[in-house]
Amino acid sequence: MMDFILAWLTVLPGYVVPLLLASLGVLLSERAGILNLCPEGFMAVGAMTGALLCLAGHDPWTAVLAGTLSGLGLSLVFGLAVVVFRVEQTLAGLAIVALGLGITGVIGRSHVQKPFPGLPRLSETAWGADLPRLLGQQNMLLPLSLLLLALIAWFLARSPAGLRLRAVGEDPAAADISGVDVQRVQLGAVLASGALGGLAGAFLSVASAHVWVEGMVAGRGWVVVALVIFARWRPLRCLWAALLFGGTEAIMPRLQALGVDFPVYLGAMLPYVLTLAVLALASMRRGARSGAPAALGLTYLRQDKH
């Protein structure tokens, strides 16, 4: 039993970290009032870009950086659409996912299923060889993501810029009159969500799977959007939400490794069912928009007649 739990804990970060990173991105964008359905697209381009650079022989960290930047690039398109062109945010988000999945499908076609070394585990680095297995099996992106979590939690709660961002998501007209550049803040938040989504995607290919296949995000981007609702738009709760989903996802392969005869695909389905059930339960108890930024999804226009 102990072995099982240890094994489970060892693989857990591989499932949790991408969900955490992407959900922090969605959180930032939505706290600034921009409804963000894009992570499926951000993660897809991040995963493919990271893999492509690895296959081209680049350093894995360069690949991770490039994956992050690719998410940022796609989010720039989204930001221009919703912030500058005032496009309806649900439709724009879906269009961005289509773009992301389309681009990765078209460009990555010839790079499917080619393994590469990717990001080294800590135990494979010069200084980490003596780490216990539980830590040694991880890579540097795990501490980085926890650091980002702490940073973002601090940023939102304590920093002046965080106060501005929250003001924009709660009441853009009040923020505007207080000298906050609403569009700049929203664009910044969207770009951050793209970068974090891209990083999450790069984690999937470069740090976790060490291979790229089309559709490897497999709906995790949608799950991320649900996790943020379930986390009631609070950074630390995003971690618990990601642990719940990632933890369930991680348990299936462990059970199979133990020889437990459980249908593979029904097992893969379970985290999604769980997410839906948790979302329904949370909404039943607290109301679906509990904790949501007041101006989420609304388009602000100073010249509108107030």
Added chain:
Amino acid sequence: MTPKPKTPIARPGAHPASGRAPALLLRGIDKSFDGHRALQGASFRLGWGEVHALVGENGAGKSTIMNVATAVYAADAGEVIVDGRDVPLRGPADAMAAGLGMVHQHFRLVGSFTVAENVALALRGAGNNVTLPEAARLLSDRADELGFRLDAGARIDELSIAERQRAEILKVLLLGAGILILDEPTAVLTAEEARALLTLVRALAREGHAVVLITHKLREVAAYSDRITVMRQGRTVLDAAPSEGLDMGEVARLAVGEMPPTPPRVTARPGAPLLRIAGLSARRADGSPALDGLALDLAEGEVLGIAGVGGNGQSELVDLLSGLRRPDAGTIRLGPHDLVGASPARRRAEGLRVIPADRFDSAMAPGLTLAENLALTGVSSGRFGSRWLLDRARMRREAERLIAANEGRGGGPGTKAALLSGGNAQKLLLAREVSSDARLLVAHSPSRGLDLRATQAVHQAIADGVARGMACLLISEDLEEIMSLSSRVCAINNGRLSAPMPVAEVTPERLGALLVGHA
């Protein structure tokens, strides 16, 4: 980003006698909202140390011209000169930096933030990087100076309206505003609170601030004002001082255009009891009680006025009566039937009609045409076609008839309801609701936002229905409206209803005391 001046340009200063340039000078301002001309060559002149009332009807352009002054709106033409200097203002933040502070009708405070957070946000936006404790200290110091208390750590949405208003005024003052513009500041206050506010405003003027009071309640502010500017249909029609022997009747005539016809009188002949509400209670989404054991009786041919400051349970009462929400406890009996569990359709069939405070919230659909909106409640009766098929030609004919009967302008049957002026839309809504089979009309602020003429048409429609024997529950923040139409009046405060009194016995003081719950 442009560098912001460290200190505001317009600071509270000496009295106009000292020869300083006017605090604010607006000349030849034009502004249109996609075809609708809100301002046409409007002007405004404000001196230092002066309280200046800006009056006019709804839609006269009062708020619009001040939104131009504070650069919320960009004018199509004209000049904005602050303290003698023609500085281009590119947005509300620029205006704030120049010392122009506006307290909007809908306060520009973030509801989920504390007072201190709101102030810190604004101060930092103006280039003053205060910490939260510093902002809280600045707040309480300034509040002390002005002689009131405010909890800097309280969340805005937990404050009363009057407290929010004070928080907003403090915020604007802390930003260094020399010029203070208050948009309809007394509209949501009780008589007592309004007096306190106007006294505060006078004190600020003594300090040398220039203050603009935008209002359509001339009588209320005239005594506190040094100057009055009247606007009508986007133009400035008068700028004078009450001390120069100004006739208030003349001012009212200028604001409206001509003398309004005499208001309708309701001849109350109360008949058989019709509506009986007992023990009605409901909670808001956050669990706080919206209505608390509300009870009332209403007879046929009678108007019961419910006065009260907005947000004291009025909207919830209207929704409970229309059937859009369920009470936690209580009964609503209309004649012999208990309506608590009844669907909106059943209630309509029993003769219950509702005019909500915002017609596009729950009465009309802005995207539907007038013909469709007017037929919305009649289709189920089979008047506009069979059970399955719709008779659009009949819908159009019926709409033409109603529009003609109400001297409707600005739209035919095919016009989208959103494009109609508030007055015309409200008249048509009343025509739909106050039909021959209406037995009880629940009217919530039926004349809010309408000009005098439309208000009178609305009141006439209600009076006509009541003369036919319809009962009316009139819920309004406008005491004049309540007093002119009701036969009995009660006050709603914090979800509780005071005992009704005959309209003849109502005095502003008694009602004021009831409104704040001191009776």
Added chain:
Amino acid sequence: MLEGALLIRRQRVPLGLWGATYAAGLVFGLALAALILVRLGVPAPALWQEFVVQTFLTSQGLGQTVTAMIPLVLVGLGTALAMRVQFWNIGIEGQLWLGAMAATWVSLHDIGPAALRLPLMLALSMLAGAFWIALPLALKLLWGVSEVISTLLLGSIAFFWVQHQLFGAWRDTATGFPTSPTLDAVERLPLLGWGQVHAGLWLALGAVALAALVIGVTRLGFYARAVGENRRAARAAGLPVLLIVCSFVLGAGALCGLAGAVIVTGTEFRLSQSIGAGYLFSGIVIAYLARSNPLAVLVVSFLLGGLYTAGGVLKVFYGISEAMVLLVQGVVLLSVLAAQLFADFRVETRRAA
């Protein structure tokens, strides 16, 4: 930022302007998509040949386009109907998978007499699609759970269920591939004698006609419009809002379920893992571009059918992934959406006073 550009919301959008911005957005999007394809290695002259001549102007190409159009009409209509009552149906693929599974299940167990087998498969697929949308509908009506997320999650769940069946009980023992066994002849929609075009065409056209009738001339259609424009006003006016919302949303699910069965019984003749891919975005694109108008749904689906046909050709001749279809849809949708700005707002470039 952007203070130089002023946006002023138009109270009234002139029809001509609306049409012009829509067309401009469409043209810009298509041009951009063409540019991308050229960059990917398709020679420019071939674009005309593949996207116009071979898809719309030859009998064989037109037949393929019409065949591709059939399920697109059904999913587009399914999204459009739900949108009419303010319900975002983004779980199109899930409902489609359920419909396809229901049809396959009837076929595998030879349920009912052979003569009624096909109607039974189609009917059951509609029920299954409606069932799969009923859950998000109930969650939304009861507790306000966002249907955007719940329908999406149910899409993923349905796909895992299909894989579970195909890698398990339903695997074709003859080939060993993860597909269901081929359908019997009686279980297939009859061909109309024009390429692969099958009788599903009549189902799609019938659905369009029925939807147009309901929306245009019936009481239910009028009520749905009122609910879509202002739900609270509709309730206060005494309309049976719950009934209207449920019938439109369940109808939407049923149409998407039917699309699944039509693909299985009309073109593929078996259930496989790839038949549902891409319909999610196509449904959204069709419903948005057609502005939820059933006749426009038919037109847009037809054009999109051409894109699907061309996509297949490009894959074979130029080695371009079918994801190209998705990419083009995304580019065009974004372009039309963004162009809308110029219709909704008056854009003025000047400095504020």
